[in-house]
């Protein structure tokens with residue numbers, strides 16, 4: 007048997023959220039990834055985020071492409087419908103799912119190979135259409151599942167495990183998402199749960215295209231000296247521009263860092279993003295400035311993380327299309343089928 | 358030049374217009390055809406156009422046919438030669454004794470004509486230059502002037518044309534007046550200078566309540582009635598007008614009257630891969646979704662089609678076929694995607710196909726496809742072609758039974774899950790190979806599953822164990838078996854006499870085939886005929902083949918794709934199936950079919966006699 011079911015033990019001591027769910031209820035099957043893989047930490051953050059947001063698990067749809075990263079939706083939110091689609095095409099499938107039912111929360115999980123190579127086109131178009139979703143790329147700079155080839159997000163000059171130097175310019179998905187019109191853009195690191203979990207929470211609550219580029223080291227193929235996606239490299243070069251707390255009407259604020267200057271942003275659904283500024287000059291409401299800042303820091307070899315841009319009043323694809331409030335998959339004959347009388351009129355117009 | 362005084366040919370001839378693309382001739386030519394329909398005389402009209410917007414030659418062929426033959430006949434009785442570029446080949450196409458109509462403004466040496474045809478010249482350019490100032494007006498009204506002239510020559514009632522002008526330009530009186538004037542100008546010129554032709558249109562009552570519509574529009578309307586809410590597409594001839602028609606019909610019929618909101622979502626995707634991805638995502642999530650494309654698009658979609666097959670997700674693809682392979686003949690017709698669609702995808706895959714013969718069936722099958730996709734939880738292809746899709750056809754009026762409901766197939770509901778009903782996404786509980794599915798978000802703790810293209814067990818859990826995989830693949834075969842009985846059944850047309858010869862055909866070949874059967878019968882050649890309307894083939898198809906000694910398979914591709922499918926799926930002896938193939942990109946004609954079959958039958962009897 008290749009599938010391992012997680013034993014459903016009863017833990018009377020486990021804390022429940024307001025819906026009566028424990029953290030366990032948001033878990034999935036046991037991960038089959040390598041021990042220490044960054045992707046597993048991201049799954050844990052997703053579980054934590056949804057638990058803290060007190061979302062009913064079945065109201066989330068999780069979709070992915072193909073890769074180690076794309077396998078992870080099986081390892082979290084076992085009570086949510088999931089869809090492991092084809093390589094690089096998660097964005098279109100998620101878009102279709104979203105068109106069918108605007109009432110679910112859509113979480114897309116992808117890899118850097120999945121999104122920056124084969125799926126770059128679909129990544130771009132989902133962003134520019136403003137599909138209401140949170141799209142996370144678990145970025146390790148390699149193709150993990152096919153055993154360690156460079157991916158398109160590998161930085162120029164970075165070295166493979168076998169010592170080969172990458173000569174191609176790296177694709178920065180954060181920069182692309184900003185240019186393409188994503189209305190929530192963040193970057194984080196799988197090794198920084200405190201930064202990542204609130205970002206995921208905010209992204210899930212955001213209306214519109216939310217994107218998080220999460221650097222997620224591949225311990226198997228890209229965690230050596232000379233790689234710019236290793237744990238050590240990212241820790242050394244990480245420049246967090248802010249720390250985030252998400253305040254929902256239900257979940258109280260949690261502060262675990264030294265107080266400093268903070269900005270509050272109210273999102274569409276009523277949630278409040280409380281941003282604690284770490285880089286004094288950084289303003290997450292300005293797309294152009296964000297791009298400039300990122301490029302300047304990148305040139306210095308720094309990895310800028312945090313909530314990099316948010317438009318709290320963004321709209322989404324459904325708004326642009328003017329679709330009805332009822333999810334399209336709930337409409338029945340009365341709303342969809344014009345009937346025989348309408349057809350008779352059409353016939354009359356075709357004679 | 359031949360004498361004009363000949364026996365009149367009433368309501369049975371072919372007129373072909375040779376024009377330059379972008380000259381505005383299309384609407385005038387269309388009016389010509391529709392005026393004849395208004396006189397109660399059936400027409401079969403076809404556009405023959407290049408893959409560009411302006412400047413290249415286009416043709417429009419109108420077959421006037423009181424007998425109601427809707428296929429192409431072949432040959433031209435009256436050529437309206439408006440394109441100097443194609444003059445020589447247009448002239449050559451006229452049947453002996455036929456008529457050439459041309460713009461006689463510039464004198465032409467007699468060597469440019471043929472002496473076995475009648476030549477009718479009307480100085481169209483001179484007439485228009487005298488009346489109109491603006492070059493664009495001169496160009497546009499020239500088309501209406503020749504329609505007026507043709508009306509006088511062929512006995513078409515000007516009131517029928519005027520009626521159409523008034524309807525088409527309703528509310529724009531100045532345009533109506535101007536078009537009336539141009540029409541009259543041509544009509545009067547003929548009245549004063551020429552005699553009517555032997556080719557005549559005479560009022561009849563052979564149209565009945567039939568409607569005149571393009572297959573693409575009909576299929577799009579079928580999708581509306583079939584409850585489709587999500588459409589994702591990428592422009593490609595000849596399918597574009599299907600998505601555009603769907604957009605138009607949705608705006609009219611699917612806008613919430615109170616809020617003005619849309620009960621549909623139409624997305625022009627970045628390519629065909631994204632189009633089918635959106636369809637698969639929407640289908641997975643319980644909406645009825647489709648894409649419209651042509652061969653090149655289907656090629657790009659194949660990975661997703663395989664996913665839809667294996668993960669069992671409803672999807673509908675309208676494949677409006679054009680001439681392949683590659684870019685091939687993008688504005689010509691063929692039935693050459695049959696094998697590609699039937700087996701699209703890597704690994705062992707097969708997909709049901711619906712094969713409409715005319716716009717009436719495009720509507721019916723366009724709606725039915727969505728029920729079948731939900732019932733069979735797989736991709737359903739509706740195989741149109743350019744001939745049906747982009748030409749207006751006379752067809753029986755669309756019909757809808759208001760008691761009909763949308764058949765969503767096997768969907769387990771919240772209440773069933775709540776009551777504790779066992780849910781295994783790929784469990785064959787009914788023995789028909791079709792499992793139950795749940796819509797995402799249905800229940801807080803039951804019914805969720807992980808959809809994947811990877812092998813899995815009946816409870817949707819990843820498994821690459823050989824026996825689990827094989828069981829699942831066998832179940833998919835059972836499901837395909839179930840499909841046999843629910844795709845549209847074939848239609849059989851018995852010969853007047855008992856015969857051991859049969860013929861199988863499908864789709865846009867139908868009109869020409871029926872006419873060919875009549876012609877063959879006139880020669881004493883009798884064939885039973887079977888029209889295939891669905892894949893997988895119903896048992897009747899194989900029974901029909903078994904009941905005949907020889908079966909011709911008539912289709913519009915080089916490689917006899919339907920014949921191959923029949924051999925492959927039915928284990929039929931290839932020697933029994935005689936291919937009759939037409940694939941030059943023009944719609945197949947009755948003359949071609951009857952000629953080929955007559956010849957093959959004659960050879961057959963020579964061989965028999967020698968044996």
Ligand SMILES: Cc1ncc(C[n+]2csc(CCOP(=O)(O)OP(=O)(O)O)c2C)c(N)n1
Nearest residue numbers: 073074075093117118119120148149150151
């Ligand atoms: C069409 C297609 N081409 C190639 C593959 C093989 N393939 C599977 S995963 C993968 C790369 C995955 O890389 P990434 O998205 O970065 O995921 P990771 O494993 O690194 O998390 C490739 C090339 C495939 N599954 N499908």
Ligand code: SF4
Nearest residue numbers: 040043074150224225
């Ligand atoms: S190969 Fe790399 S990406 Fe894949 S599971 Fe192992 S560590 Fe993670």
Ligand SMILES: [Mg+2]
Nearest residue numbers: 117118119148
């Ligand atoms: Mg990767």
